[in-house]
């Protein structure tokens with residue numbers, strides 16, 4: 343997807359992917375990663391997600407990356423936080439003590455800017471990208487988080503019945519993106535009703551742990 347596609351979605355409020363509640367699979371399974379208070383969670387393609395509020399409530403620090411600045415301003419507004427805003431190379435950095443979000447293309451974001459990361463939380467990020475971008479995206483997130491463990495949520499449905507995003511991701515695709523760097527563990531698969539009111543789908547939670555961990 344081009345940047346313009348996402349900016350248009352945010353400008354027109356066509357953001358059905360934005361959920362009012364915390365993701366139930368995250369609440370149930372993210373603790374498997376056994377993080378400590380003040381550990382850092384990287385949230386790629388974070389939008390305005392409420393899931394960041396849950397991560398902050400657990401006592402984690404969060405670093406996010408998001409293309410659309412209005413979404414990021416909304417995220418900080420929702421949290422009642424007033425960030426310090428600075429230019430950081432090609433990106434804009436919105437920062438408070440516990441939450442930093444880089445505004446711009448995630449592919450412009452490097453490991454030094456992100457800093458030490460203890461886990462990645464990926465909801466509606468991998469699935470938001472077309473096939474030709476996903477391999478590059480997965481490799482980039484692994485690189486800028488220095489192979490930190492990942493908690494990844496995917497959707498699966500009959501791709502022939504609907505064009506993404508969100509795209510349908512099979513377990514073979516997940517293995518293809520992550521198994522070179524991680525042990526891939528399937529946690530749970532649940533029905534999520536009809537995606538966009540059209541197609542029955544399931545949501546799957548995965549955890550990717552480094553092979554040396």
Ligand SMILES: C[S@@+](CC[C@H](N)C(=O)[O-])C[C@H]1O[C@@H](n2cnc3c(N)ncnc32)[C@H](O)[C@@H]1O
Pocket residue numbers: 348349359360361386387388389390391407408409410413446447448449465466467470507
């Ligand atoms: C489907 S939404 C999911 C947002 C969020 N993860 C959630 O669960 O609500 C995907 C988000 O990725 C952002 N995005 C798309 N391409 C991006 C890129 N190259 N760099 C940073 N953000 C991007 C879009 O602006 C959009 O907010």
